[in-house]
Structures are given as structure tokens and as C-alpha cells.
Amino acid sequence: MKELPAAVWLVAALVLFPLVGWAAQSDTRAIIHIPTKSLTSMPLFFGKDKGFFARESVDADLVLMSPPTAIAALVAGELDFSTTVGAGISASMRGLPIKRILYIQQSVTFALMAAPEIKSVRDLIGKQVGAVALTDATAIAAREIIKGKGIDPSAVNFFYTQSTQSSRTALMSGKLAAAMLPPPFAEETQLKGFNRLAEAKDYAPLSGIGLLASSEALKKNPTKGLSVIRAVLRTMVYMRDPKNHRELVDYVLKIHKIDSSVATEALATVMAVYSNDGTKPREAVQHEIDIYREALKITKAFTPEELEDMSYQKRAYELLNR
Numbered sequence: 001m002k003e004l005p006a007a008v009w010l011v012a013a014l015v016l017f018p019l020v021g022w023a024a025q026s027d028t029r030a031i032i033h034i035p036t037k038s039l040t041s042m043p044l045f046f047g048k049d050k051g052f053f054a055r056e057s058v059d060a061d062l063v064l065m066s067p068p069t070a071i072a073a074l075v076a077g078e079l080d081f082s083t084t085v086g087a088g089i090s091a092s093m094r095g096l097p098i099k100r101i102l103y104i105q106q107s108v109t110f111a112l113m114a115a116p117e118i119k120s121v122r123d124l125i126g127k128q129v130g131a132v133a134l135t136d137a138t139a140i141a142a143r144e145i146i147k148g149k150g151i152d153p154s155a156v157n158f159f160y161t162q163s164t165q166s167s168r169t170a171l172m173s174g175k176l177a178a179a180m181l182p183p184p185f186a187e188e189t190q191l192k193g194f195n196r197l198a199e200a201k202d203y204a205p206l207s208g209i210g211l212l213a214s215s216e217a218l219k220k221n222p223t224k225g226l227s228v229i230r231a232v233l234r235t236m237v238y239m240r241d242p243k244n245h246r247e248l249v250d251y252v253l254k255i256h257k258i259d260s261s262v263a264t265e266a267l268a269t270v271m272a273v274y275s276n277d278g279t280k281p282r283e284a285v286q287h288e289i290d291i292y293r294e295a296l297k298i299t300k301a302f303t304p305e306e307l308e309d310m311s312y313q314k315r316a317y318e319l320l321n322r
Contacts, residue, residue, distance in 0.1 A: 103210045205284055
């Protein structure tokens with residue numbers, strides 16, 4: 001066989017390698033905020049590790065930051081999406097141009113965890129209680145729990161930690177009397193002798209993790225929103241399949257280094273509140289809006305449609321099921 005001249009190989013290399021490089025860089029980068037690597041955010045980081053984002057040609061860059069910082073970054077265009085829908089709804093009602101576009105959890109999974117000597121919510125009067133931020137779901141839910149027990153929330157001293165991981169650390173070190181914690185942090189502290197005083201979902205039917213985006217970003221690149229939503233929905237379908245349960249438990253154990261029974265219990269808690277299709281019933285969203293309005297003393301009335309744009313979820317779900 002006649003050998004090809006070196007010049008021909010050089011031309012071939014110049015043609016082929018740029019194409020390979022282009023293909024590797026063709027995925028759309030999506031910068032997505034998650035408040036902490038607890039199980040509430042699992043569909044994001046598990047979906048990335050499992051390849052569901054790559055399947056949608058999305059290079060997901062998951063960024064940890066506090067909810068208030070994330071909302072500011074979202075509005076400034078430094079983030080594409082945030083998962084902190086609690087702080088997001090507060091910002092939307094104050095006029096910031098951001099929308100909910102997907103519900104991952106229909107309810108919050110936080111528990112009010114307290115030091116061993118604290119036996120009831122009433123024991124928290126005059127003591128420090130940890131929440132992530134003034135306007136996020138942990139703080140709103142904590143206030144609703146305290147009110148539900150017949151106590152004025154002003155009788156408790158709230159301390160804002162900026163992340164549930166920091167709340168857990170502060171509680172376990174004795175700096176806080178109680179804190180709102182998600183799975184597996186709640187189960188982990190309970191195993192260590194801390195008391196589980198109340199479940200947030202029993203007092204405050206707030207949304208857990210979802211997806212927020214700025215109105216401007218959605219207009220500029222609607223395809224990115226569709227692709228990210230499809231990746232999350234694919235991940236959730238996989239997570240709900242019973243045959244994948246052991247894999248999920250092993251994944252939780254790998255990340256959190258906790259007891260197997262704790263991982264199983266924590267996973268069951270979050271799985272129970274995942275939305276099947278990325279939506280939430282309208283009456284439940286309206287109730288949530290009313291809770292935030294009362295807590296934040298916002299007089300203007302809002303409908304769910306004013307704070308959401310579920311058209312992206314609808315299109316993504318339709319494309320997913322074709």
C-alpha cells in the first residue's frame with residue numbers, strides 16, 4: 001500500500017483535531033447554584049455525576065453559595081439558575097425579575113433539631129435558633145413552627161448561618177440551641193442524641209428545592225432552560241425507579257460518610273416529596289405565597305402565575321415523553 005505524504009497527514013490533523021476540540025466544547029455551560037450538598041439538592045449533583053446533564057449537552061457547573069448571594073448573582077447574570085426557590089419567591093414579590101421554572105420538591109424536608117437538653121419548642125424562648133437566611137424557607141418554616149406552638153417568633157433569637165451545613169456545625173458545637181436541618185443532617189444529629197422537635201412540612205407547606213432563572217436570561221437562551229429542566233427530570237425518573245434504590249443509598253454513603261440506616265431514612269424523606277413532573281398544585285403554591293406575604297409583611301397580592309414561568313417545564317416534559 002502506498003504511504004500518504006506527511007503533508008497530507010498534517011492537513012488531515014489540522015482538519016480533524018479542531019473538529020474534535022469543537023465537539024468537546026459544544027456543551028452549553030450552565031452555572032447552577034445549590035445552597036449545600038445535602039440530599040435536598042441530590043437531583044442536581046447526582047444527575048451531573050450520572051451523566052444526565054451531559055446527555056442533554058449541558059456542562060453543569062454547580063456552585064455553592066448562600067441564598068441571598070445567589071439571588072443577587074442571578075439578577076446580575078453571574079448565575080444561570082438557582083435552586084433556592086424560597087429566597088427566590090421573596091425576591092420576586094419585592095420586584096426582582098426572577099421566575100420559578102421547576103419544582104423539584106413539592107414540600108420542604110427540614111426538621112427543627114434541638115440540643116439534647118431542649119425538649120420542646122417552648123424551651124427555645126430566649127435562645128438562639130439557626131436558619132439559613134432571613135427570607136429563605138428555613139427561616140419562614142421555623143417561624144411557622146414557633147407560631148404553630150402558640151409562641152410569638154420574636155421570643156426566639158434567630159441566627160442566620162448562610163448554609164444548612166453551617167447550621168449543623170453550630171448546633172453540634174453548642175453555639176445554637178436549635179436549627180432547621182435537611183436530610184441527612186437532621187437524621188445524623190438525631191442519631192447523636194439531638195431532639196427532633198418538629199417537621200417543617202407539618203406547619204409550613206413551602207416548596208423545597210426547585211429552579212429559578214432571571215426573566216432576561218430565559219429570553220436570551222430559552223434552549224438552556226429546556227435542556228437543564230430535561231436533565232433534572234431525567235434524573236428524577238431514574239431516582240424513582242425502585243431498582244436503582246441501592247445505587248442511590250451507596251451514593252449517599254459515599255458523599256456523606258454516614259451510617260447506612262441513616263442514609264436510607266434520609267433518602268426516603270426526600271424521595272417522598274419529589275415532584276413527579278416538576279410541577280406543584282396551584283392551591284398549594286398560592287398558600288405558600290400567602291405564608292411568605294404574611295411573614296415578610298408584603299401587602300400586595302400575588303398569583304402563582306405572576307411568580308412563575310412554567311412554560312419551560314411544560315415543553316421540557318412534553319419533549320421528554322415523546
